[in-house]
Amino acid sequence: MNIDDLPIRDELRGKSPYGAPQLDVPVQLNTNENPYPLPEPLVERIAERVREAARGLNRYPDRDAIELRTELAGYLTRTTGHTVGTANVWAANGSNEVIQQLLQTFGGPGRTAIGFEPSYSMHALISRGTGTSWISGPRNDDFTIDLTAAGRAIAEHRPDVVFITSPNNPTGTAVDADTVLALYTAAQAARPSLVVVDEAYVEFSHRPSLLALIEGRPNLVVSRTMSKAFGAAGLRLGYLAADPAVVDAVQLVRLPYHLSAVTQATALAALEHTDTLLGYVEQLKTERDRLVIELRAIGCEVTESDANFVQFGRFTDTHEAWQKILDRGVLVRDNGVPGWLRVTAGTPVENDAFLDAVRELMKEQS
Numbered sequence: 573m574n575i576d577d578l579p580i581r582d583e584l585r586g587k588s589p590y591g592a593p594q595l596d597v598p599v600q601l602n603t604n605e606n607p608y609p610l611p612e613p614l615v616e617r618i619a620e621r622v623r624e625a626a627r628g629l630n631r632y633p634d635r636d637a638i639e640l641r642t643e644l645a646g647y648l649t650r651t652t653g654h655t656v657g658t659a660n661v662w663a664a665n666g667s668n669e670v671i672q673q674l675l676q677t678f679g680g681p682g683r684t685a686i687g688f689e690p691s692y693s694m695h696a697l698i699s700r701g702t703g704t705s706w707i708s709g710p711r712n713d714d715f716t717i718d719l720t721a722a723g724r725a726i727a728e729h730r731p732d733v734v735f736i737t738s739p740n741n742p743t744g745t746a747v748d749a750d751t752v753l754a755l756y757t758a759a760q761a762a763r764p765s766l767v768v769v770d771e772a773y774v775e776f777s778h779r780p781s782l783l784a785l786i787e788g789r790p791n792l793v794v795s796r797t798m799s800k801a802f803g804a805a806g807l808r809l810g811y812l813a814a815d816p817a818v819v820d821a822v823q824l825v826r827l828p829y830h831l832s833a834v835t836q837a838t839a840l841a842a843l844e845h846t847d848t849l850l851g852y853v854e855q856l857k858t859e860r861d862r863l864v865i866e867l868r869a870i871g872c873e874v875t876e877s878d879a880n881f882v883q884f885g886r887f888t889d890t891h892e893a894w895q896k897i898l899d900r901g902v903l904v905r906d907n908g909v910p911g912w913l914r915v916t917a918g919t920p921v922e923n924d925a926f927l928d929a930v931r932e933l934m935k936e937q938s
């Protein structure tokens with residue numbers, strides 16, 4: 573028996589699931605995780621808050637996650653200077669679930685979403701999973717968004733949902749406010765559509781967040797995550813900020829009590845330690861900038877990065893280059909962008925191991 577013998581939906585036939593390899597190698601720099609484990613005082617605080625939550629586990633959790641949304645709103649306000657309140661914020665199990673809820677609400681059968689590729693592959697996969705048709709929009713050769721071509725694609729396809737990823741994964745490219753505004757205007761002219769700015773990596777950016785753009789634009793959503801900057805990929809906590817009407821709209825599709833009491837308690841504990849965690853972000857930004865400089869010195873081409881990862885190349889046989897780096901004990905990511913690989917900024921020691929592996933590879937190839 574295999575999948576194709578089952579009566580699955582036609583559009584899922586022959587497709588592959590999301591699958592970054594989870595290999596047991598000494599240096600894992602392939603899934604844009606934060607390399608620093610949570611600091612011990614935070615681990616203790618999580619244990620305390622989870623113990624407290626455990627006493628109430630016979631009851632369903634706060635369905636509206638009010639305390640958590642209030643703290644997330646406080647974090648956004650403090651770090652961006654743009655005031656948002658509890659009613660502007662919604663949280664779910666990872667920003668993947670936030671995106672799924674948005675597509676269930678604003679996409680779906682007979683509707684269309686567009687993204688500018690290469691970009692985060694889950695935008696297309698979650699679109700497919702929710703029955704939303706996917707359109708692959710273009711980028712320039714330097715991986716910035718080609719505004720003219722993007723505007724043309726929006727006018728032609730009149731998508732219901734537009735994804736803008738800033739900083740973009742896997743290229744690291746940040747998008748400026750003017751580009752978002754131009755795409756928003758184009759999207760609203762084509763039909764009233766939802767524009768989702770995916771800011772999963774924004775804390776690592778040289779540029780400020782685009783959060784303030786939600787003001788007066790009810791069809792603009794910014795999505796965020798605690799997986800990267802907060803070093804809590806295992807927690808599964810993503811969130812969005814938007815007009816309160818968007819938050820009301822996703823209530824129509826969210827599962828009741830989707831965010832467990834344990835998740836809410838853990839996220840609240842992590843938010844109490846924001847300053848320490850953002851200190852790690854500063855170290856990672858320095859390491860990211862070092863990776864860019866050193867990779868260029870080795871002779872690689874590197875895409876400007878505003879994220880906690882760097883896209884580097886170019887290789888004539890990308891898979892072979894990936895394998896040779898892996899043979900030296902370092903796992904990086906082949907995102908299927910021809911000629912390019914992506915490395916996540918790790919600890920200084922991990923990054924040195926990676927740079928040594930690439931140095932050897934480049935020597936072999938010259």
Ligand code: PMP
Pocket residue numbers: 603604665666667668669692737740741770772773796797798799805808809810
């Ligand atoms: N958006 C982007 C651009 C990402 O790269 C990722 C994770 N790789 C996510 C969203 C999802 O992250 P999570 O579900 O862990 O919040």
